[in-house]
Amino acid sequence: MTAPEFNFGLLIEAEDLVPYLGHECLRIVDLSRSSVYEQLHIPHAIQLKPKQLVAQHDEATGVLPSVEQLQQLVQYLNISPEHHVVVYDDEGGAWAGRLIWNLHCIGFTRTSLLNGGIHAWLGAGFPTTSEIEKTQPVEKLVQVDLSQVNQYKIDYDELRKQVETQHIQLWDCRTTEEYTGLRLAARRGGHIPAALHFEWSTALDRQNHLKLHPLERTRNRLEQLGFQLNQPVVVYCQSHHRSGLAYIVGRLLQWPIRAYDGAWSEWGNRLDSPIITGENPL
Incomplete structure (x- = not known):
C-alpha cells in the first residue's frame, strides 16, 4: 500500500x-x-x-x-x-x-x-452504485489506543463535578422541547445546569442539500447565544448521536470540544442529577 x-x-x-x-x-x-x-x-x-x-x-x-x-x-x-x-x-x-x-x-x-x-x-450529479463493496483484508489494522480519549469525551463523574463547581461550558444540541423539559426522553426532562441551547440541525442548510451553513454564520450565532469559543465546551444530546455533528462543527471552529457520550439518557435517567427546566440555563 x-x-x-x-x-x-x-x-x-x-x-x-x-x-x-x-x-x-x-x-x-x-x-x-x-x-x-x-x-x-x-x-x-x-x-x-x-x-x-x-x-x-x-x-x-x-x-x-x-x-x-x-x-x-x-x-x-x-x-x-x-x-x-x-x-x-x-x-x-x-x-x-x-x-x-x-x-x-x-x-x-x-x-x-x-x-x-x-x-x-x-x-452534484456524481455517480452512484448499488453494488456492495468487498474490500481486501489489510495487512496492518489500526490498533485501538485510548490513551488520549479524555481529549474527546467526558464521563458522568467528571462532568458532575465540573457542573457543581460551575467550571464548565455546556452545549445542549437537542430540540427546544427537550431542553426545556416539555418533551421527556428519560425519567426526567430538562437540561444540565448552565447548558446553553443551540439545536444541532440549526447548523445545516436545508436549502443546500443539508450542507453546513458557512462556519462564520454558525460562529456568530453561537457567540450571540453566549458561547465563548476560546474556552472549552462539552456538547451533549440524548445519546451522542446528534452531538456527533455538533462535535464536528466545534472542531471546524477550532473550539476545544469534548462530548458527553452518556448524554441525557444517563443524566436524565439518574435520579440524583441536578436538572434545570424551562428556557433559562439556570
Whole structure:
C-alpha cells in the first residue's frame, strides 16, 4: 500500500472526493439508512450501521464501546494507519460525525466528513452504485489506543463535578422541547445546569442539500447565544448521536470540544442529577 496522495481536511466537498474514488488508501463509509444504501451509494462505500458505534451502560444508551468492540469496528472498517476515512450519511452528518468521534477517541484522526452527505453527492450529479463493496483484508489494522480519549469525551463523574463547581461550558444540541423539559426522553426532562441551547440541525442548510451553513454564520450565532469559543465546551444530546455533528462543527471552529457520550439518557435517567427546566440555563 502506497502513502496517501491526498490531503483532506476534516470537512470535504463532494467534488474533492471524486478524483480519488477507488484509491487503495481511501475508505468511504456510508451510515445512511439501509434502504438508501441498498438502492444507491457512493462507489466503493461500505455500509456501517449506527448500532456498531454505541454501547449501552446502565441508563446510558450511546456510550463509547469497549476496547474489544472498538477493535471489532476497526476490523469491520478494514482500515490501516495509512488509510484516510471519509464518512457520510443521509441526515446531514450526525451519525457520520459520531463515527469520526469514535475514531478520534481511539487515536485515529485521518478522517473527513463529506459535507451534505449523499444529498450533496446526488445534487452534484456524481455517480452512484448499488453494488456492495468487498474490500481486501489489510495487512496492518489500526490498533485501538485510548490513551488520549479524555481529549474527546467526558464521563458522568467528571462532568458532575465540573457542573457543581460551575467550571464548565455546556452545549445542549437537542430540540427546544427537550431542553426545556416539555418533551421527556428519560425519567426526567430538562437540561444540565448552565447548558446553553443551540439545536444541532440549526447548523445545516436545508436549502443546500443539508450542507453546513458557512462556519462564520454558525460562529456568530453561537457567540450571540453566549458561547465563548476560546474556552472549552462539552456538547451533549440524548445519546451522542446528534452531538456527533455538533462535535464536528466545534472542531471546524477550532473550539476545544469534548462530548458527553452518556448524554441525557444517563443524566436524565439518574435520579440524583441536578436538572434545570424551562428556557433559562439556570
